Amino acid sequence: MIRSDTSPLRQRFRRTPSLLTGFLLLLALTAAAADAPEQSPGHGPAEPQAEAADQPSVDTLIRELPAGNFNDRRRVAEALAEAGDPRVPEILAALADGRLLATGDDPPRIVIRDADDREAGTDAISGETVAAEVVADARRVPVHNPLRNALRSLEAVASVADARPERRIRSLSRLIRDGVDDDLVPFLEERLETEDDPQARDLLKTLLAVTYLETGDEDARLEAVATLRESLLPEARRAVAAAAAEDPDERVREAAMEAVEHAESRIRFFRFTEDLFFGLSAGSVLLLAAIGLAITFGVMGVINMAHGELIMIGAYTTWFIQTLIPGALSTSILLAIPAAFVVAGLVGIAMERGVIQFLYGRPLETLLATFGISLILQQAVRTLFSPLNRPVSSPEWLSGSLNINPVLSLTWSRIYIFVFAIMVFVALILVMKKTSLGLKVRAVAQNRPMARALGVRTGWVDALTFGLGAGLAGVAGVALSQLTNVGPNMGQAYIIDSFMVVVFGGVGNLWGTFVGAMGLGVMTKFIEPHVGAVLAKIIVLIFIILFIQKRPRGLFPKKGRAAEN
Amino acid sequence: MLTRRLLTSDWGGTFVLGLLVAMLIAVPIANLVVPPDSPYYLSSYWVALLGKFLTFALLALAIDLIWGYAGILSLGHGAFFGLGGYAMGMYLTRQIGDQGVYGHPVLPDFMVFLSYEELPWFWLGFDMFWFALLMAMLVPGLLALVFGWLAFRSRVSGVYFAIITQALVFALMLAFFRNEMGFGGNNGLTDFKDILGFPVQARETRVALFLASGIAVILGYLACRYIVTSRFGRVLIAVRDAEDRTRFSGYRVDHYKLWVFVFSAVLAGIAGALYVPQVGIINPGEFSPIRSIEAVLWVAVGGRGSLFGAIVGAFAVNGAKTWFTVAYPMFWLFALGALFVLVTLFLPRGIVGLFRRRREGES
Numbered sequence: 001m002i003r004s005d006t007s008p009l010r011q012r013f014r015r016t017p018s019l020l021t022g023f024l025l026l027l028a029l030t031a032a033a034a035d036a037p038e039q040s041p042g043h044g045p046a047e048p049q050a051e052a053a054d055q056p057s058v059d060t061l062i063r064e065l066p067a068g069n070f071n072d073r074r075r076v077a078e079a080l081a082e083a084g085d086p087r088v089p090e091i092l093a094a095l096a097d098g099r100l101l102a103t104g105d106d107p108p109r110i111v112i113r114d115a116d117d118r119e120a121g122t123d124a125i126s127g128e129t130v131a132a133e134v135v136a137d138a139r140r141v142p143v144h145n146p147l148r149n150a151l152r153s154l155e156a157v158a159s160v161a162d163a164r165p166e167r168r169i170r171s172l173s174r175l176i177r178d179g180v181d182d183d184l185v186p187f188l189e190e191r192l193e194t195e196d197d198p199q200a201r202d203l204l205k206t207l208l209a210v211t212y213l214e215t216g217d218e219d220a221r222l223e224a225v226a227t228l229r230e231s232l233l234p235e236a237r238r239a240v241a242a243a244a245a246e247d248p249d250e251r252v253r254e255a256a257m258e259a260v261e262h263a264e265s266r267i268r269f270f271r272f273t274e275d276l277f278f279g280l281s282a283g284s285v286l287l288l289a290a291i292g293l294a295i296t297f298g299v300m301g302v303i304n305m306a307h308g309e310l311i312m313i314g315a316y317t318t319w320f321i322q323t324l325i326p327g328a329l330s331t332s333i334l335l336a337i338p339a340a341f342v343v344a345g346l347v348g349i350a351m352e353r354g355v356i357q358f359l360y361g362r363p364l365e366t367l368l369a370t371f372g373i374s375l376i377l378q379q380a381v382r383t384l385f386s387p388l389n390r391p392v393s394s395p396e397w398l399s400g401s402l403n404i405n406p407v408l409s410l411t412w413s414r415i416y417i418f419v420f421a422i423m424v425f426v427a428l429i430l431v432m433k434k435t436s437l438g439l440k441v442r443a444v445a446q447n448r449p450m451a452r453a454l455g456v457r458t459g460w461v462d463a464l465t466f467g468l469g470a471g472l473a474g475v476a477g478v479a480l481s482q483l484t485n486v487g488p489n490m491g492q493a494y495i496i497d498s499f500m501v502v503v504f505g506g507v508g509n510l511w512g513t514f515v516g517a518m519g520l521g522v523m524t525k526f527i528e529p530h531v532g533a534v535l536a537k538i539i540v541l542i543f544i545i546l547f548i549q550k551r552p553r554g555l556f557p558k559k560g561r562a563a564e565n
Numbered sequence: 566m567l568t569r570r571l572l573t574s575d576w577g578g579t580f581v582l583g584l585l586v587a588m589l590i591a592v593p594i595a596n597l598v599v600p601p602d603s604p605y606y607l608s609s610y611w612v613a614l615l616g617k618f619l620t621f622a623l624l625a626l627a628i629d630l631i632w633g634y635a636g637i638l639s640l641g642h643g644a645f646f647g648l649g650g651y652a653m654g655m656y657l658t659r660q661i662g663d664q665g666v667y668g669h670p671v672l673p674d675f676m677v678f679l680s681y682e683e684l685p686w687f688w689l690g691f692d693m694f695w696f697a698l699l700m701a702m703l704v705p706g707l708l709a710l711v712f713g714w715l716a717f718r719s720r721v722s723g724v725y726f727a728i729i730t731q732a733l734v735f736a737l738m739l740a741f742f743r744n745e746m747g748f749g750g751n752n753g754l755t756d757f758k759d760i761l762g763f764p765v766q767a768r769e770t771r772v773a774l775f776l777a778s779g780i781a782v783i784l785g786y787l788a789c790r791y792i793v794t795s796r797f798g799r800v801l802i803a804v805r806d807a808e809d810r811t812r813f814s815g816y817r818v819d820h821y822k823l824w825v826f827v828f829s830a831v832l833a834g835i836a837g838a839l840y841v842p843q844v845g846i847i848n849p850g851e852f853s854p855i856r857s858i859e860a861v862l863w864v865a866v867g868g869r870g871s872l873f874g875a876i877v878g879a880f881a882v883n884g885a886k887t888w889f890t891v892a893y894p895m896f897w898l899f900a901l902g903a904l905f906v907l908v909t910l911f912l913p914r915g916i917v918g919l920f921r922r923r924r925e926g927e928s
Contacts (some may be wrong), residue, residue, distance in 0.1 A: 303724055305858075355906055363724050364638050365909045368865055371858055372905020379898035496735050496854060499728050534739050541736040545712075545729050549719040 058085045059125050062110050065095065066102035066141045074147055081158040082187070088158040089171070091124050096151040100124070101138035111138050157184060160204075165197040172203035176235045180207065182215055206231050210239045221252045229259040232270070232406045237263050270408040275525055281414040283521025284421035285483065287514060288476035289494040290501035291424060294513040295469030296348075298502050299445050302356055302466065303367040306374035307498055308491025310470045313347055314340035314477020315486040316381060319390045329395035333478070340474035347377075348470020352463045360462075374491065382488045389487035398482060417479050424475060425514055431468070432510065441465045445508070500544050506554030516555060520544075571790045577917055578790065581873040582783060588615070589779040593772045612771050613843050618883050619778035620840040623785050625863040625875035627832035630789045632861070633870030634798060635825050636805030638723070641730030642833050643857035644737050645705035647847070649834030651741075652704060654754035654847035655688060656697030657765070661758050674756070675749045685747045694761055701838035702831045709830030710823070717819035717826070722808070731854050738852035753848025760842050771843070778839045782876065785832055789872050792825070801825055862901075866908050868915025877916055 061083070064076045077095070080088045094100040094112040101121065103109040110124040113135060121135040122128065143151070156178070159171030180188070188208055195201045209224035209231075216224060225243060228236045240263070244256035289311060296304040304310075318336040325332050351373055359366045398416060403409040432438035440461045443451040452458050484490060505516025520540060527536040551557070592615060595607035624646050631637040658673045667677040671684055690696040712733060716726055744750035763770045792798050803811040804818050812818045841847045850856070859882075867878020882904070889897040912918060 303727075355910065358910055364727065365913070367638075367640075367724075367727065368858075368862060369906050369909040371862075372902040372909075375898045375902035375905070379895075379902070382898075383895060492855070496731055500732060503725060503728055534743055538736045538739050541732045541739075545732055545736075546715070548721055548725060548729050549715045552719055552721050552725060 058083050058088070060107075062087075062091060062124055063107045065091075065100065065110065066108055070142075070144055070147050073141070073143070074150055077147075077151055077154050081154040082161065083158075085158075086162060086164070086167075087124065087127070089155050089162065089167075092151050092155040092158055094124075095141060095143060096148045096155065098140055098143060100141045101135065102141050103134060103138045109134070109138070110141075111135055153178070153180065153184070157187065160188070160191060165200055168195075168197065168200045169203060172200060172207055176203065176207050176210060176233060180211055182211070185211055185215075206233060206236050210236060213239050213243050218249045218252060221247065221249065222255055225252060225255045225259050229262055232263060232267065234406065267407050270405065274408055274410075275529070276522065277410055277414075279522030279525035280518060281418055281521070282525055283518035284414075284418040285480065286497055286501050286521050287421045287425060287517035288417070288479050289473075290498040290513055290517055291421075291428060291510075292469040292471070292473030292476060293498045293502050294505075294510055295428075295472065296466055297499070298508045298510070298513065299441060300462065300465055300469070301360075301363060301507075303363055303370065304469070305367055305371040305495065306351065306377060306491075307473055308493070308495035309374045309377040310344045310348060310473035310491070311477040311480060311494055312381065312486075312488065312491040313344045313377070314474030315392070315481035315490060316385070316390065316477075317343045317474065318478045318481040319392045319486055322392060329393060330397070333395055333482075336478045337475055340478045341471040342474075344474025344477065345467040345471030348473075349463050349467040351470070352466035356466065357459065357462060374495075378488045378491070387488060389485040392481045392486050394482050413482055417483065420479055424472065425510075428472065429510060437461075437464060437468075441468075500541070503554055504544050504547060506556035506558070508558045509554070509556045512554055512556035519555075567791075570794055571787055575790065575873075577871065577920070578786070578873040581876055582786065585779060585783055585876070589776060592775060596768065596772055609768050609771050612768075612775050614887065616771065616775035616778045616843045617840060618880050619775070619782050620836045620843070621860070621863065621883055622876040622879040623778070623782050623836035623839070624833050624860055625867065625879040626782070626785050626789055626872060627829040627836065628860055629864045629867075629869060629872055629875035630792065630832070631825055631829045632864060633872070633875075634793050634805060635801045635822055636722075636808070637822060637826060638727045638861065639730045639826075639829075640727045640854065640857050640861060641732075641734035642829070642860055643852055643854075644730075644734040645709060645830040645833035646837040646840070646860075647734075647737065647741075647849075647851035648705045648708065649701040649837030650841040650847040650851060651748060651754070651837075652691070652697050652701035652834070653838035653841045654757075655691040655700075655748075656694060657757040657760060657842060658749075658754045659688070659692040660760065661756065664758050665756075673749070673754070675752065676747070679744060681747075688747070698838065701834045705830040705834035705837075706827050709827045713823045713826040717822045720819075731857070734852050734857050735854050738849050738854075741849035741852060749848070751849065753846060753850075755846040755848070757842065757845055765842055765845065774839065774843050778843070781835055781839060785835070786872060786876070789832075792828070793872070797821065797825075859901075862905055862908075864915075866904060866912075866915055868917035871915075871917050874915050874917040881916060 058080065061076055061080050065073060073095075077092060081092065090112065091100065091110075097115070099113040099115065101111040101113055103111070109130075111121040111130050111134065112124050114120040114122075119132045119135055121130045121138075123130050153175070156171045156175045159167050160175065162168050162171070185208065188204060188211075192201070192204050192208065195204055205227055209227040212220045212224040213228070221243065225240060228240050231237070237260070240256050240259050244253055244260050247253045247256060292310065293304060293307045296302050296307065314336075317340040318333070321336045321339055322329070322332045325335075351370070355369050355373065356366055359369060394413065398413045401409045401411040402415065432441065440451070440456050441464075443454075443456055444458050444461045444465075448458055451461075480490070480494075484493070501516045501520060502513055504520060505512030505514070523543070524536050524540050527539055530536075531539065548554075592607060592612060595605055596609065596612050599606045601608075624642065627645075628639065628642050631639060661673065663670045665674040665677075667674050669677050672681055676684070691700070712730075716729065721729065740746055741748055741753075742751055748754070757765045759765060760770065760774075763773075793801070800811065800816055800821050803814075803816075804821055808818055837847075837851070863878040863882045864875045865878070866882050867876065868874025882901075885900065885904075886897060889900055908915065
């Protein structure tokens with residue numbers, strides 16, 4: 001409803017409303033008043049009647065569509081496009097697609113036929129579903145190709161004036177992609193004055209600058225280049241590149257060339273940032289997967305081949321809690337974190353007390369025994385639940401991505417997992433450094449007989465330490481359930497990577513695990529674009545094999561007495 | 566003289582060898598001579614199955630030689646087994662010739678499918694049996710030489726060695742899954758027709774392969790036995806029990822370890838080469854880390870450090886697996902897992918340890 005009373009077209013098509021439209025109008029009015037808070041002052045008195053005088057014109061305009069010839073139809077469409085009514089874009093799109101139908105009544109009923117279902121339709125004015133026989137009887141409002149083309153851009157224009165900012169942004173992006181006619185420039189300039197959404201405003205400026213760059217005079221072109229200098233949209237960059245190559249004015253060409261270089265260096269920077277982010281994100285997944293192993297293998301020296309299955313138990317706990325409380329995804333995820341810690345931790349304590357405690361000092365035997373346990377756990381899950389993957393859903397806030405600019409967008413799930421991995425790591429460091437359990441764990445790892453002599457119950461400490469490592473694996477499972485399939489085999493995917501991280505970082509050193517995970521993640525993601533994912537992984541594995549030759553104790557080896565065993 | 570050295574005070578070994586020889590005589594007769602309706606008849610399925618077990622026994626021998634005597638735990642012996650298998654698979658693939666689906670005289674089907682123009686260089690020569698057999702030993706041997714040289718020189722041992730051998734076999738699996746490698750990718754090599762001019766599926770060929778595998782196991786056993794009873798073998802045992810002390814006594818520990826590792830890899834390669842024609846397929850699954858760990862379990866179950874225990878273990882575990890997967894498919898992994906746990910907890914010297922302990926108790 002922008003400047004409707006200044007549009008001569010609008011005036012011409014204004015009709016007295018019938019009783020029915022009067023009723024519909026009341027309905028529409030309440031809706032329109034609700035989502036049109038930006039009504040410009042001076043537009044008219046705020047009394048319902050004044051707005052009412054405005055509203056029916058859109059409805060009548062819609063009813064006018066079938067009448068007259070193609071040119072009349074085009075004029076009506078133009079008027080509709082500038083009316084700013086939320087229903088208009090869909091009507092124009094339907095008209096262009098040949099899905100807009102009109103009944104033979106007077107006034108005709110305008111029906112939008114469903115795109116997928118030829119028999120279903122909705123009333124263009126009220127939005128109600130229309131009976132199938134009405135759809136079948138109604139006739140198509142005819143269009144021809146010139147009109148269809150005009151309608152496409154009119155549809156975008158109509159959305160530019162939409163009351164909802166996200167619609168405006170979408171249609172502006174589309175207009176930038178498709179390009180606009182010169183005669184729309186005044187309308188767009190008008191919009192720029194009233195546009196208050198910052199993103200839409202930027203897009204509008206870009207759109208205008210791209211248009212100026214093609215049609216404006218020298219000063220306008222120069223200014224347009226300056227406006228587009230900071231834009232990373234592909235269309236804007238293409239327009240500037242074209243100006244750099246073939247603009248008749250030298251000043252414009254030079255400015256454009258400089259702008260192209262500027263944009264390219266920024267893009268390189270953002271691509272690098274993106275690779276780095278992917279690398280850190282892959283690294284945080286590795287960190288989560290390996291952090292429990294850094295305790296069980298790194299601190300305790302147990303080659304825990306069932307580590308992957310403890311991750312799997314955490315993931316299954318997530319799934320189980322989700323099925324218990326179906327509606328509340330966020331709550332279930334947050335509940336799953338402590339639950340997975342407890343469940344996997346208890347399984348870990350049972351493993352330690354049942355098997356591993358008899359095998360200390362025989363690392364290769366623990367390897368075989370824990371591998372046996374991993375097979376049992378896998379098969380238990382297969383038998384209890386199913387050999388198939390379980391569906392785990394993600395809450396709303398984990399999907400989608402953070403669009404920083406057209407070349408750089410970061411997925412929310414990866415950002416959250418990165419933050420989560422850091423939080424888990426910090427929590428673990430605090431437990432190890434600040435709590436009495438951490439103190440005892442370190443004491444037992446350094447000198448078991450001495451710790452025992454000083455009254456530390458080493459058996460309990462062993463069990464709790466192993467439980468802590470197992471619990472961390474479970475917590476990792478919660479996070480990984482959001483990224484990959486949850487199935488009986490999921491643990492196997494992480495076991496080798498986890499061992500690589502711990503060995504690469506240096507056994508017994510938590511910071512080593514952190515640096516190792518992030519380093520390997522970043523390395524993989526920087527190799528990946530050049531050789532592909534599988535080969536990148538192979539290269540990283542070979543790198544680790546060679547690295548171990550060079551530094552058999554990893555990046556940060558343990559020093560002093562603790563290193564001797 | 567040599568026989569005496571190899572077999573005296575090795576009652577278990579002599580017993581197992583005797584069983585093997587008996588099997589090598591009995592199985593061909595039961596398959597080829599005995600009429601099919603007799604209760605003593607053995608179908609070709611069983612011949613192939615036992616032949617497969619024999620190749621597993623050879624692989625187990627190779628692992629026991631380094632694990633039981635030199636203290637090197639390799640969790641990546643499937644790499645050598647698989648490479649030997651691929652060498653043989655490549656020979657068998659080239660023997661298909663124009664009998665393939667696309668009927669190309671030189672290129673295997675998958676290469677025609679992936680629109681190769683000509684045979685990649687590393688496929689040249691594999692139309693000759695001797696060359697393939699040589700490669701089945703040479704390639705694993707060379708890989709073991711390079712890998713072992715790097716690892717033992719920088720004194721990577723114990724757990725670390727186990728983990729990087731896992732990385733090795735994992736990297737090989739990823740690599741062979743790639744179609745670009747030119748080894749048939751995911752599907753591997755299969756659909757073999759002839760070996761040395763004889764049809765692979767024929768009864769007689771199966772018996773011949775079974776015999777070849779059996780003889781390979783016997784020769785492999787005697788060779789390993791020769792090594793461990795030699796001076797070289799005594800140094801190996803010293804390395805296993807006290808590596809630093811052996812080094813301080815002036816032995817080049819890394820050389821000893823390297824040569825026994827290479828020999829073990831060659832044995833594993835031969836086992837792989839014998840395995841492939843009997844099962845009729847080789848694919849990257851052979852390189853999966855689990856398979857290599859499973860092979861270590863055969864040795865652990867049979868009894869580490871006795872050589873014949875490895876043969877017993879390979880037959881026992883794979884026999885149980887065959888029976889379980891038919892009778893109770895759901896429980897095989899439970900049983901295998903429990904086997905791992907129970908053997909490490911209660912049978913540190915495996916099945917043969919049970920008998921040994923009793924004999925020692927008597928004496």
